[in-house]
Amino acid sequence: MADEQASIALLLRDSPLHDSFRDESAFASQFESLQRRTTRAFKPAPSYHLTFSLFAGGSAPSSWDIETAAEQYINPLLQALSSISDFTVDTQVQLHASISPAIAGPTFDTPTITWTLLASDLSGFVNAAEWPLSPGIGSGSTINLILYVPHPRQTPLTLSGGGNSWIIPQWGGVQILNPASNTTSHLSAAHIEPVMLTFADQLMSLLGVPDSPPSLSLRIAALQRERTTSLILSASSTLGALVRLTRKLQSIAIPKTVAHSVELTISHLEQACTALSEGDYAAALTSAKVAEAEAEKAFFEPSMVGQVYFPEEHKFAVYVPLLGPMGVPLVMTLIKEARGLVGRRKGKVKVG
């Protein structure tokens, strides 16, 4: 409860609604840990594409029972989260995945006979140049969950600080699995059960689900309310940016669709606020989602691009070659005449 209040206070801190919220000094101590949770999580999006990838350093394993494992462990979680966003799942297997040459790479640790990966290498581990991790087509963000099976020459592979998985903020999570034997070409569902549980955990933190209280449904409810707040804030700031843009570029033409979207946004924002005050959190979330979608659609209307409207300097540049040769002698003569006039006036004053 206190955590939720603190997180909402954090959300409102940077917004214009800040002064109406009282007594936030009590939560200042929790802000740091909450800040870390929000920077790690994805921005609120209407849909998320989950991609489970198996990267093998060598030529094995070349298949895994991901369909049954995902059905068993991930789908229930996604159904519980269905009120927040839509989710799509796809999986892939990639072989001969070499580690990025930009990092130092695993070093052999003779006492424990393992290969260790330094903590500084973790952020650069994903070889974006070679590993095909193209984002999903369509709207929404992509969450990449990677299972890496090292090359037989580099097993077993561990992290220097212990553990075998880590999260890359706002991108996804990576896990390392050292296979029992070097020649398995297929990972069975039983084999990847602990892997899926870690993936579920990583997914929860990537979506920004709060850590406490222990009950999952209460945490999801808390996430719903936080989501509603952030969506309302983002929709209203987008609207404000749109208004400032129209004021700055006076000559911009606003299409009817944009006007309609703005109307819808405002009405849905009002509905969301009334629903929140009444305590109907589910309705508030749906209205807030619609408001956000309409605001984004209005702002990113392709025909309202700022570069199409020429600034006034361009018109100046066109007329200077024509008026320059005329203007320069006029200006010089004007200056000479002005000096002459001033001199004559001085002379008159002297004489008279």
Added chain:
Amino acid sequence: MHLSTLLSLPASLALLTLATVYASPHSYTEHLHLLPLPQSHLHAHFNFTATTPLSAYESSHFRYFPRSLAQILQHTRTKELHLRFTTGRWDDESWGARPLDGTREGGTGVELWAWVDGGGSKTVPEERWSELVNSLSGLFCASLNFIDSTKTVRPVRLFEPEGDHGSEKGGLQLLHGMLPHEVVCTENLTPFLKLLPCKGKAGISTLLDGHKLFDATWQSMAIDVRPVCGAADGGECVLEIQQSVSMALSIPRSMRDRHDPIPRPAKIEDVQCDESKPWNGHDTCFPNAVTDEPAWTLSKVFGHAAKGACDLERNDQAFDVTLEVPSDRPVNATGASELTFPSTTRRHYRLSASSSFDLSLPACPSPVNPMALFTPPLYATRQIAGHGQERGSMHTTLRNPHAHPLTLVYMESLPWYLRPYMHTLRLSNGKQEKLYYTPALDRERGTHLELVLTIPAQSTTTLTYDFEKAVLRYTEYPPDANRGFDVAPAVVRVLSEHGGFGGSYVRTTSLLLSLPTPDFSMPYNVIILTSTVIALGFGSLFNLLTRSFVLAEEVPPSPLAGIIRRARDAVKGLLGKKTGGDEKESKAADAQAGETAEAPSLAKERTDGKANGIANGHADLRERKARVVT
């Protein structure tokens, strides 16, 4: 007879793929076919085939099928896709029929055709097509996004779907686009290799290197995606992706060391002279055409040996590399096991995961009975005739070398600025069965011309029509406007005798069309000329009107004139110091100095006098005026 031999190669490959399909729905095979060609060339055909069951495809669980391509196909509802990147020219006369009957190659540049789920409307396929070309452009680092409505046509008889679409076939629409100006290079090969499961790190894909591939005389990269429904085991359909790279490379050129690629002539002792020439002597030599088969090594031709093997779910009878040479040619293979098959001209090898594979063939004099090359079904060439920037004519020559008449479909997709006159379409020595023609709309749609022709046996047909060139707007010209514009190659499909699916494809070369090009420096010239005219005219007139004439002495000394005068005096003083040196000269200089000292005072008196004179003159003038008035 001819057709069966022509189709024997693709038939064997097709059998291979079907066999593996029945084995397991997720499958992957790869194969390399090597065939030495006349005139020291080598034809290498790499084929990579992966399949995925349609149920796994629809639920987005991928194993060997590339996920990035599958996403694009799912999103744009494309059911069958054929994409080609080609450069170079296949020499029909020397090398015979095209590999796989031209079904795995495209016109120069990029060629793309796909069957898209129409959704029952006219505009939906075009939207999906535009999304498809934009996504493929990003995936393959090629500017495929330039295939817009001006370059897209809908062929009628030219292509048939290669996959089994079942009941959906009626709702699919075929769209075809070509980009002849596109340059194909390593940045297109890298994404191609990334789609493979073994990613160019194991197996025959390690031989694919950008330096050697794009140095070849002719090369073509192809990606074909189609659904295949095998009737045998319960009829589960699979989606198959076939990636192939076909290249004809010149052996001496590829064998040159990469660090020393300069070609050097052979020593005169090694050159065989043609002794029948009249000028043949000890110092004049006309070299004989080389007919011997040169020595070559696989690692030298491709840059390095094939490392490892990519054996994923393969059965024991599969082989990786096939070399097609006469049975008496000695071949030395290392690092692979040779499989024995009844055929005597083909040797099959199977790579092993732990060693690298190399083939070396020593040089050999021209064989007594060389490998019979298949006669191509048709020879097709096309040129633009005419002169001037206003009109021209298109001239296509189709030659049938066989003893039976041919029925063919000839398709051209012309840009809108090339306006053909259809009433001038003439066909000599052939019969036109049908004509499909969609006229062009300026800046919206190009011309689509499709003809079904019959050519009699052993004869040549000429197809000509006149056209007119359009003048484009100033901003529509490309950066190097005087190079000209590329016209897409014409595609010819030779229909097989039994009708139905099948047929060979022959493509002409692309053409360069020179349109009337404006002088792009004119805006600058106009601005400069206008400014100059205004400056001269207005400036002179303005000066005449506003200039006040005063006597030279009354002009206030301008600072610039003072600076110039002082500089001149300083220079004179320096020169004077240099020339002076003798006592006499110095005395003379003193005397001169004395004289000159007097002179200014005299001059001053004179000028004063002058000034007085002027004042007197003014007084004179005033008196005269007074006298006139009174």
